[in-house]
Amino acid sequence: MNEFAKPTLDDVARAAGVSTATVSRCLNAPDRVIATTRERVMQAIETLGYTPDFGGRALASRRTNTVGAIIPTMDNAIFARGLQSFQEALSRFGKTLLVASSGYSPAREREQMEVMASRGVDGLLLIGSARPEASVEFLRRRGIPFLGAWNLGGEDGYFVGFDNRAAAAGLTEKVLAKGHRRLAMIAGITEMNDRAADRMEGVRAAAERAGIPADELPVIEAAYTFDEGAKAFGNLMALAPRPTAVLCGNDVLAVGAMQKARELGLRVPEDVSITGFDDIDLAGVVDPKLTTVRVPHNRMGEAAAEMLIRLINKEQVERRIEIPTAIVERGTLGPPTPDPAT
Amino acid sequence: MNEFAKPTLDDVARAAGVSTATVSRCLNAPDRVIATTRERVMQAIETLGYTPDFGGRALASRRTNTVGAIIPTMDNAIFARGLQSFQEALSRFGKTLLVASSGYSPAREREQMEVMASRGVDGLLLIGSARPEASVEFLRRRGIPFLGAWNLGGEDGYFVGFDNRAAAAGLTEKVLAKGHRRLAMIAGITEMNDRAADRMEGVRAAAERAGIPADELPVIEAAYTFDEGAKAFGNLMALAPRPTAVLCGNDVLAVGAMQKARELGLRVPEDVSITGFDDIDLAGVVDPKLTTVRVPHNRMGEAAAEMLIRLINKEQVERRIEIPTAIVERGTLGPPTPDPAT
Numbered sequence: 001m002n003e004f005a006k007p008t009l010d011d012v013a014r015a016a017g018v019s020t021a022t023v024s025r026c027l028n029a030p031d032r033v034i035a036t037t038r039e040r041v042m043q044a045i046e047t048l049g050y051t052p053d054f055g056g057r058a059l060a061s062r063r064t065n066t067v068g069a070i071i072p073t074m075d076n077a078i079f080a081r082g083l084q085s086f087q088e089a090l091s092r093f094g095k096t097l098l099v100a101s102s103g104y105s106p107a108r109e110r111e112q113m114e115v116m117a118s119r120g121v122d123g124l125l126l127i128g129s130a131r132p133e134a135s136v137e138f139l140r141r142r143g144i145p146f147l148g149a150w151n152l153g154g155e156d157g158y159f160v161g162f163d164n165r166a167a168a169a170g171l172t173e174k175v176l177a178k179g180h181r182r183l184a185m186i187a188g189i190t191e192m193n194d195r196a197a198d199r200m201e202g203v204r205a206a207a208e209r210a211g212i213p214a215d216e217l218p219v220i221e222a223a224y225t226f227d228e229g230a231k232a233f234g235n236l237m238a239l240a241p242r243p244t245a246v247l248c249g250n251d252v253l254a255v256g257a258m259q260k261a262r263e264l265g266l267r268v269p270e271d272v273s274i275t276g277f278d279d280i281d282l283a284g285v286v287d288p289k290l291t292t293v294r295v296p297h298n299r300m301g302e303a304a305a306e307m308l309i310r311l312i313n314k315e316q317v318e319r320r321i322e323i324p325t326a327i328v329e330r331g332t333l334g335p336p337t338p339d340p341a342t
Numbered sequence: 343m344n345e346f347a348k349p350t351l352d353d354v355a356r357a358a359g360v361s362t363a364t365v366s367r368c369l370n371a372p373d374r375v376i377a378t379t380r381e382r383v384m385q386a387i388e389t390l391g392y393t394p395d396f397g398g399r400a401l402a403s404r405r406t407n408t409v410g411a412i413i414p415t416m417d418n419a420i421f422a423r424g425l426q427s428f429q430e431a432l433s434r435f436g437k438t439l440l441v442a443s444s445g446y447s448p449a450r451e452r453e454q455m456e457v458m459a460s461r462g463v464d465g466l467l468l469i470g471s472a473r474p475e476a477s478v479e480f481l482r483r484r485g486i487p488f489l490g491a492w493n494l495g496g497e498d499g500y501f502v503g504f505d506n507r508a509a510a511a512g513l514t515e516k517v518l519a520k521g522h523r524r525l526a527m528i529a530g531i532t533e534m535n536d537r538a539a540d541r542m543e544g545v546r547a548a549a550e551r552a553g554i555p556a557d558e559l560p561v562i563e564a565a566y567t568f569d570e571g572a573k574a575f576g577n578l579m580a581l582a583p584r585p586t587a588v589l590c591g592n593d594v595l596a597v598g599a600m601q602k603a604r605e606l607g608l609r610v611p612e613d614v615s616i617t618g619f620d621d622i623d624l625a626g627v628v629d630p631k632l633t634t635v636r637v638p639h640n641r642m643g644e645a646a647a648e649m650l651i652r653l654i655n656k657e658q659v660e661r662r663i664e665i666p667t668a669i670v671e672r673g674t675l676g677p678p679t680p681d682p683a684t
Contacts, residue, residue: 045475066457074422074441076623083416087443091450096457098440099416101429108433115408115438119461134388226623237477255627281418281568285597287604287629 015044020256027094067095068121069306070112072104072193076224077280079127082149086125086303091311095122106192110135117142123308128161128303129153130194145311149304150295151195152320158311160304160321164195167293167325168202168247174327175245176210178335180273183207184243186232186253187218196221199249199277218243222253229256232264237264237272244272244336251276251283254290258332269334279328288331296323351490358386369436409650410458411467414535415447416595418566419622421469424491428467435651437464448534452477459484461541465650471495471501472536487653491646492637493537494662500653502646502663506537507637509667510544510589513617516669517587518552520677522615525549526585527561528574528595538563541591541619560585566593571598572605579606579614586614586678593618593625597631600674611676621670630673640666 013020018041026033026041033041067090071079087097100116102109109126115134116124124139124146136157139146147158175183185203188196188301200219207217220235229252234242237260246252254276258268266272268288276283276292283290303321310317343593351619357360360383367375368383375383409432413421429439440463444451452466452606455477458466466488468482478499479554481488517525527545530538542561562577564570564669569595578585579602596618603610610630618634625632645663652659 064461066461068440073417074416074425075421077417077419080416080419084443096442096454098410098442098457098461100424100438100440112438117441119408119440120408226627259627282624282627285568285601285624285628 011048012041012044015048016041023319029075032094037152051271051288056323056324063093063122063312064120064292066119066121067097067123067125067312068116069097069099070109070116071099071101071127073224074099074101078224078278078281079150079250081280081297082301082304084294085298086149086305087301089302089305090309090318093305095309102108104189104193105129106135110138113138116146119177123147123312125149125304125308127151128194129157129159130192130197145308147304147307147311149300152322154195158307158317158319160300160307160323160327162295162323164198165202165205167276167327168199169206169323169328170202170249171277171293172183172203172247173274175247175273175333176206178245178273178333180245180336181212182215182241182243182336183246184236184239184246185217186229186236186246186248186257187219187221188224188253189221196249203247219300222249224250224252226252226259228255229253231256233257233260233274234264237261237266240273245275246272247275249277251280251290251292254292254332255282255286256288259292272339273333273336275333283330291330291333292328294326294328300324306309346547348425353390354383354386356427357390358556359385360582388511391592405464405654406462407437408461408463409439409465409467409654411439411441411464412451412454412458413441413469414445415566416441416443416465418564418624420592420594420620421492423622423639424643424646426557426639427640428491428647431495431644432651435647437651446523446531446535448473448477451570451641452480455480459486465489467491467646467650469493470536471499472534472539473635487650489646489649493540493643494664495536500647500649500659500661502642503640504637504665504667506540507544507547509669510541511617512544512667513619513669514545514548514589515552516671517589517615517617517675518548520587520589520615520675522678523554523584524583524587524678525554525559526578526581526588527559528571528578528588528590528599529563530566530591530595531563538591545589564591566592566594568594568601571595572599572602576606578605579608584614586615587617587619587675591619593620593622593634595631596634596674597628600628600632610674612679614679615675617660623671625672633669633672633675636668636670638667641665 009020009023013023020298022039026038079192090097126148128151129148149160151161153159187200190197204214220232224231254274257274261268268274276290279292279294283292307317351362351365355365365383368380404462432439442454468490470493471490471521491502493503493506495501532539562574564574596616599616608614618632621634621636625634642665649659
């Protein structure tokens with residue numbers, strides 16, 4: 001090799017004393033190479049200043065070894081845990097994850113799909129199923145495999161998620177079983193958010209089954225921030241009669257509600273019960289710890305990675321993988337205290 | 343236009359009754375087009391099924407209108423707020439942000455740089471300055487403008503951040519001023535993390551100035567998780583004499599420490615003071631609320647976007663933009679209680 005020539009895969013293989021296939025594997029699926037070999041190869045790459053030509057490789061294999069994810073938000077770590085597992089599983093397949101966040105805007109999600117498509121991704125993870133048909137069509141026409149996570153979707157498409165509606169109904173039944181009749185809900189913004197809409201429907205359905213009609217169950221939709229949760233909770237506490245249990249569309253709203261309860265001098269759960277959804281780290285940090293729905297973030301992330309890899313490889317896959325949720329009973333749900341005024 | 347022909351920019355311009363330049367602007371810098379025009383153009387794009395050819399455009403302008411960020415983690419929303427502001431500011435310049443997370447691994451960060459480079463990004467945001475010189479060289483050779491955020495870096499490169507060392511020293515002085523002499527620290531893992539290392543140095547320097555030598559200030563390094571913070575706090579509380587104030591390298595560690603204190607039956611701040619760093623949302627959620635260092639996430643994200651756009655446009659920029667931090671005194675720092683044993 002000439003001093004000024006760009007080092008090639010062959011040069012690296014020769015320097016490391018391995019085959020070019022092994023060098024490739026070190027770059028594409030490092031976990032499939034034993035550590036000592038990988039180190040020798042990586043050292044040769046470093047010493048020679050070899051730069052893998054991803055562009056060229058992509059052209060050759062039509063693969064970029066890049067996977068995209070478009071999530072609604074990076075804030076409050078709602079999607080962080082699942083995405084982390086998704087990324088770790090992908091990296092075992094030699095894929096790198098690029099993430100964009102849409103701010104819950106379908107228009108921005110669409111723009112990001114276009115960027116992902118033009119930058120070249122082998123596949124795409126989206127959250128849920130609520131989006132304009134045109135966005136779905138865009139990906140189909142481009143032949144980019146994609147799936148929805150965090151929910152189970154409708155007739156079409158591939159999903160790895162859980163049943164938001166059933167989980168919310170199950171938690172509501174638990175609240176009703178404690179003796180609560182005056183329920184209220186702080187839901188996420190349901191427009192173009194199937195997870196938020198399903199959770200709201202689940203709460204309503206369980207309440208109706210218990211003989212509480214929808215018009216006796218006040219629901220406020222609020223963006224997933226502490227402040228919005230607190231504000232909505234304040235409004236619900238001003239109702240007469242006051243709700244004895246407030247079901248929240250996620251943990252962030254629930255923690256906002258708890259903060260407001262403290263401000264109002266209301267004890268949780270003695271004066272009012274509050275429940276969350278997601279079981280993010282936050283749920284274990286507040287006092288009392290939050291009763292919530294545990295979402296299987298790790299298993300979902302891993303299963304999503306495996307499904308997407310299969311879609312990319314054009315292998316057979318099931319259309320939906322449902323992962324069970326669980327109710328985590330901690331300290332914020334108790335029986336209602338009889339109203340001193342009645 | 344033939345029914346089967348791919349619609350072009352000209353077709354869109356004609357359908358919307360605007361110039362092709364206006365259509366381009368709608369796609370590249372939508373905020374620079376008035377809303378009614380933009381809507382008309384977007385409708386024409388939708389109706390015709392026009393797909394902007396980013397690849398071709400990138401070749402023409404050598405720009406992809408994509409910016410990358412490689413952050414250490416998406417968990418606990420440590421970087422989420424700043425990144426959100428970064429993204430919002432970028433979108434005003436018509437740029438889309440793609441994010442990768444390296445898990446605090448320099449090797450993975452390097453891989454992600456290679457992916458970003460091969461996918462085509464106009465510029466790159468990195469966190470801090472601690473990384474192998476080879477990684478920096480890789481970006482320089484490829485001509486990809488980049489900057490470091492969350493810290494101020496060394497001699498070389500561009501930075502938008504704050505003085506982690508001075509901020510940690512300032513908070514330590516505040517702790518000392520309350521009368522504490524038996525300090526301890528739970529630091530982040532300092533290897534290849536300049537922010538964690540600077541915070542540790544700041545605490546040590548302030549303590550030394552107050553006559554407390556380094557060997558009388560126990561420091562445990564811990565990964566940024568609640569569990570690791572709790573474990574380290576437990577170990578510090580087992581020391582004799584027991585520290586009366588524990589300075590934590592970030593809010594996540596501090597909240598983990600608070601949880602452990604509760605478990606141990608220690609009141610905060612009566613029995614032990616605890617401080618954090620970052621002022622993420624979490625800090626306002628725990629009880630008592632956390633005394634911490636407020637990091638100017640929004641201003642930093644915006645300033646980083648502006649600097650990176652200037653670097654991409656080859657405009658003149660300052661090498662460093664320092665954004666001031668502030669100490670937020672809440673409920674976890676109080677005076678030390680005299681030790682009953684002494």
